[in-house]
Amino acid sequence: MITLPKDFSGAKRPRIFDGLQDRNLEIILSHSVIQEHDASHLLVQQGDKPQGLYLVLEGTLKTLRLNEEGHEATIRMLEPGDTCMEAVLFMGGPSPISVQAMTKSKLLMIPERIVKAQVLEDSYFAVNLLKIVTHHYKNAMHQIDAMNIKSPLQRVGYYFLTKHLEAGHENLEFSLPFRKQTIANYLGMTPETFSRTLKQMKGMGIEVEDDIIRMRDAFALCHFCDMDSASICHKHNKEDCGQCPLHH
Amino acid sequence: MITLPKDFSGAKRPRIFDGLQDRNLEIILSHSVIQEHDASHLLVQQGDKPQGLYLVLEGTLKTLRLNEEGHEATIRMLEPGDTCMEAVLFMGGPSPISVQAMTKSKLLMIPERIVKAQVLEDSYFAVNLLKIVTHHYKNAMHQIDAMNIKSPLQRVGYYFLTKHLEAGHENLEFSLPFRKQTIANYLGMTPETFSRTLKQMKGMGIEVEDDIIRMRDAFALCHFCDMDSASICHKHNKEDCGQCPLHH
DNA sequence: CGGAGGGTTGAGATTCATCAACGCGTGTGG
């Protein structure tokens, strides 16, 4: 029997198991398997028949699409507690994405038939999946919008804002969870453009030292606020918040 | 009691009701309301609390995001039989998207609480929602990938390929279901670039006359094939298919 | 007849990707 690590470091508990009864959780775990992969290994390739759902226990991975020239579009970047391939299981057909380990990783793989059976059995599990997939979809909308109508500066700023809010709004410092080139590609720009954009942000009160980001004050990122970030920002509509584009 | 139109013209039956028991369908319909909206009316605005799920009965709509400068990113374009806001209901928080009628439209609105109750009650309804949302997510992935690593020609080509496959592979002619500028924005380019791209396609055996697209032969769009389209293409791995980039 | 909106075409400006070189830290093997 597989036992989950009690502590998902970084306060990220796997949302996929939220509120499940022990009995149902045991059914899932008893049919799942642990997998380990080295950095840069491709677990899933575009066009593969999906095998199951992956829960990240240790390490980092990304989901991506490749074109013929070998250029890559990063869809998501995963940390412990995150899952992938849940959505693909319900799309029907081959996987539209590849999944690649960015570091040595340890995963829990829940086979497709167990996932599909549990969705029919346990409506809480079904709702968990719905919440997870819709959350991915929301991020995808932000990506689309970002690449269409946002400048590189705005994209980086918004990304930083979400990281800042994740880290806790009282914290004026946070760190980038991935390699810069990975984040750059996720944001739809080259590493060079990303680097130049960071330099540009120094003039806006945001200092960058390697992968540590320091904000001059709590409002340094308010330029990049939108409705979605405002709804989870504690400053919104309380304190100053004057720079916020929503207040124009 | 609301009765659904028997015939959803264009062979698009609403997937949200697929395989539901009459009893459960009646529960949903008895709590839903019909809405009508004029062209260009905004049903939902970014930041609104979502009211419910919308099923298009007549007309066309789009979901979109706006930035401060008024630039717009089209997320989806809806025809009769399509639904929207299903995903938003499960995201929590305010709606990240606006929904706008492109033509005079007639909709069925299923209130949020009915949707959420039915998901817990009826696992088939839950699975329908999962399939729909993951399908949207798949399209969103294509959009992201397209804007990152595809040229305008490839984006238009892929869009045409999907329309061609929808229309039936034996059909060498299909029509654009939306205004050109709308499609252009959906594909992340300006109407000008879209127009120039169409001209470019004439040299590849694809004639455009207003909103009618004519292919010289059944392989004219094979350049733009990928794994996802291949899995629903009847020519794939059967006949020639030589231009297909998958075969290089 | 005149105006409005969609679509097309042309010329110019802008922006970002590309290519190349460099600094730096790390790990490796002689």
Add this chain to the structure above:
DNA sequence: CCACACGCGTTGATGAATCTCAACCCTCCG
């Protein structure tokens, strides 16, 4: 212990691609 190669990130110069702006044609409709 040092030399070296390698990967990541940065910086600079260049060019290509697409957006922008403007003018035009066409159809539709009052």
